[in-house]
Amino acid sequence: MASRPFAGVLVPVLTPFNRVGDPDAGRFVAFCRRLLDQGADGLAIFGTTSEANSLAAGERMELLDRLVAAGIPPAKLMPGTGACSITESAALARHAVAHGVGGVLMLPPFYYKGMDDDGLFAFFAAVIERVASPALKIFLYHIPPQTVLGLSVDLVGRLIRDYPDTVVGLKDSSGDWNNTAALLDRYPGFAVFPGSEVFLLDGLRKGAAGCITATGNVNVSGIRKVCENWQMPEADALQAQITLVRKTIQAYPMVPALKRIVAHFRNDPEWAAVRPPMVPLPQAQSQALLGDLATIGFALGEPRRAAAE
């Protein structure tokens, strides 16, 4: 089993868009820097929350180039390199590895449904062999609500067995604690990250590496407190706080809601823009969301240390 390049709170960073609907690298760099300043342990850029699947491969590569050029430490980055084709997935992974990223988050090919484990195994194996680099560290991305095609616990085991230095972790966005628990039981040392902080404390108590969670975009400091204090008496109370924030936000469509929150607290209305097929949160819902957050006393965290921006 390989070493753990990541642990703690990882944020699948929102991708800002400009007025004409293209990714806004300037806002993106500034936001990534702020998340690190707030205490994020890693940035899982180009995940589901990042609308990465609404970006072409070239757009993802350019944003990564810009981040690294701006001085964001590549070791803190876990870019999503998933794509439906071996060729595109390998190209994205190769580009990321060349930048020295800490790891990549890799979806299964998600167009064809009902593919069996042999086919999925062959897909990951082909990507690994095309990238052909010991620096490649893959975190599998299990997110059946979007892919409608999961990575079975057995398939994960086959990949770990055949590629122990490459397949080093998994983000479990199934929302199914039993699946997360089964992975933790079966593969000790394998870096499992629940895809929601709702499972963070239970996960840490069972050996999870941390969590990779959408709401990290607006609540790094709260989630971090659970990571730092999970063995302390106050752990359950801290967990209850972050669960409350999560549940308040996820009553709304997650990505438009998070972008609306960022737009509000940064006083930057353009931040609310999403790319189709997503739609922005309507005004009435935006007001309701901000009201709900005020009711629970939520305010966007300040940087843990002085921002380098």
Added chain:
Amino acid sequence: MASRPFAGVLVPVLTPFNRVGDPDAGRFVAFCRRLLDQGADGLAIFGTTSEANSLAAGERMELLDRLVAAGIPPAKLMPGTGACSITESAALARHAVAHGVGGVLMLPPFYYKGMDDDGLFAFFAAVIERVASPALKIFLYHIPPQTVLGLSVDLVGRLIRDYPDTVVGLKDSSGDWNNTAALLDRYPGFAVFPGSEVFLLDGLRKGAAGCITATGNVNVSGIRKVCENWQMPEADALQAQITLVRKTIQAYPMVPALKRIVAHFRNDPEWAAVRPPMVPLPQAQSQALLGDLATIGFALGEPRRAAAE
């Protein structure tokens, strides 16, 4: 309502792969030429059956370049240009339009689930506006078994209304005759193609433009007979024959089965290769399939006219 660039039997052409798993342009060109010689009215290259979603955008573009360079008439081509991002979908469509294709087959963005009609409309609108060409003729691709996200009858109507010269048809691979019938009833003149020849005769009697069907890869001549004779007394008997062939083949995984049939009748074992996440048909199933086809008296059609190969 726009004119109809396509009618009759369209084939979502299988994509052959070589020994190292890359698309084999030589075999592809030869196979496309043969399908036209056998009487295919159009080639819906880069569809689901083509494993197009296992190809990177650049691979699709290169194969199209090769087809056109080899003299396949672009007006006969309806390449699939669907992708999850506006940017990639527009890039593929722009490339296809520059080649003078008859039309493009366009998936909705298929990663994010539960997107509403407003978001899907905005996606198609953005692609159309980015391509910005009166030569763009879009056939919408409704295939909920893979996308798990359909194009509602109302959404299709909105797109026709706002882009009457661009959104000219639809492939309905829902497998739901009621949906096909509703589209034909609501939008007369709109070119609806059932995604299976099982619905061909019923479709033609109700105004469908033809069909776009996987099994066209091996049964153009049989399917064509239904198109040519649908108003004749023998129409139902001809339909029964092609339905029997279809049902025999679709008892197996469709794409690996079709490739196995082509490999067998062309005496070219490499043709059976698929790209992961698909897996080739196992030997025992291959034998069973070929046996089933022999039982119903099926043989791969000969060219209607002398092959130009």
